Amino acid sequence: MTVSTAVPFAAPTSSPFVASSSAPLPIGLALLMGVAGGWLTDLGYPDVGWWPLTIVGTSLVLGSLRGRSVGGALLVGAVSGFAFYGTLIEWLTVYLGVVPWLALTLAQVFFTSLGGVLIMLAWRWVPRVWPGAAGRLVLTPAVVAAAWTTREAVASVFPFGGFAWGRLAHSQAEGPLVHWAAWVGFSGLTFLIAWFAAALVAVAIEREIGMLRRSIAVAGASTALLVWPAVPITVTGTISVAAVQGNSNSGLFAEYERGEILQDHYDATRVLFDQGLDLDVIVWPENASDLDPLRSAYAASVLDLVSTRLDTPIVVGTQTFDEATDRRFNSVLLWRAGEGAVDQYDKVHPVPFAEYLPAREFFYPLAPDLFDLVPRDFSFGERDTVVDLDGVIAGISICYDIVDDDLLARQLDEGAQVLLAPTNNADFGRTDQSVQQLAIARLRAVEAGRSLVNASTVGASAIVLPDGSTLDSLPRFEPGTMVQQVPLSDTVTPANALGRTVEWGVVLFGFATVLMAGLLLRRERP
Secondary structure, eight states: OOOOOSSOOOOSSSOOOOOOOOOOOHHHHHHHHHHHHHHHHHHHHHTTHHHHHHHHHHHHHHHHTTOHHHHHHHHHHHHHHHHHHHHHHHHGGHHHHHHHHHHHHHHHHHHHHHHHHHHHHHHHHHHOOOOOSSIIIIIIIHHHHHHHHHHHHHTTTTHHHHHHSSOOOGTTTTTTTTTHHHHHHHHHHHHHHHHHHHHOOOOOOSSSHHHHHHOOOHHHHHHHHHHHHOOOOEEEEEEEEEEEEEOOSSTTTTTOOHHHHHHHHHHHHHHGSSSSSOOOOEOTTTTTTTOOTTTTTHHHHHHHHHHHHHHEEEEEEEEETTTTTTTTEEEEEEETTTTEEEEEEEEESSTTTTTBTTTTTHGGGGGGHHHHHOSOOBOOOSOOSSSEEHHHHHHHHGGGGGGHHHHHHHHHHHTTTTEEEEEEOOOGGGGSSSHHHHHHHHHHHHHHHHOOEEEEESSOEEEEEETSSSSEEOTTTEEEEHHHHHHHOOOOOOOHHHHOOOHHHHHHHHHHHHHHHHHHHHOOOO
């Protein structure tokens, strides 16, 4: 291959690590663009939810990294990451204060900084090796998008299970690109958004192709993303669901009497008594019973009463304790009157530094007052991820479980026809946290091709259909019930069939292309 050096991206020196000569932005302006881009990107997520701003913000971040040195890319990646995550997860400060918010934000900044270097290298090397129009306007943006997706994929699983919050895909939960989740999954949708955003940057700086042709290209790409058909979902039946929001004072620092949260959910449910409802299941939220019915005769009697009066089993969240192994779990029980707990799911993805303290011997001495808030560790669930509702298989995700790609895959592999997502959002008050989580759950429904019941202690509670639309919902911080016939499906979406193949393919494509470009440039040095 002959590598052209007479292109706008050619370096003024033989080293491929020297910044491009294509008039990079001054570092001060790049930093301002990075901050503005991070802030605008956040506005695409709930509660604001102006999804086009995520694309605009991503374009600004990607553009600010073009032409930077390694140090400059680290710095721009850091400030843009801080602007984005610091705004997105501000809800952490409500009860926990500034320290946990700052620690989690800086942890994500670590990844956005490193990701900024990879994005910078893609901007610098790829168009120099493939200087044609396709290389500049198609391949280079694709590699830049792959670099973004790689950073996001790593941060979503590492360390301690990662922090899979604020993925680009999440911004589209109620946008016109949501249907792509069923085709390519979360990482695939992130890649498409980042590719389009990077292409906007490439088109904006393009000088060899006229404005009309560039505008037509952007319009064509936009149209293709928007009109691509949704995955057809086959409905195989329905299940009658009553989902309950107790509006309970169930936050970490809440002061309440033992059994008060259980009482709140009983009170919200008993309005359904004597209505002649033919229900298949009642869904109560995470921690809806603050007394473990496996050890509390009173809690067991309340659940028996509800199950008897409505003649249906209850899916109820509680904390359980295995005396044989001395382990505590955040659990969901399937409870039937007269039989007790006939099935149980234990949370697979407990939240690090909230539900358990990883490497306690190391971290606890660093901030004992803070980590006293985590006096005991929840164990990782080892049971299957579904419950059997008289022949209907329901996948269970407790709260933060909903961000776990692998958990959804397990649920579908175990035959889930509907998804239940009990959660407790009381710790975050009236912030955006609960609606951000609902957006993730909504996208999960589309990705899986399944209806999803999101039942929260205080909201946001909603029943979401497989196309992402809302079948029913409740106002936040009000007790209530949602009683609906919820569609079932056993459709295997392309995203489910492919699993992590798309993600791994994008990551390998990005790394391989950047590496190949770098090696070819080194070989061509005089």
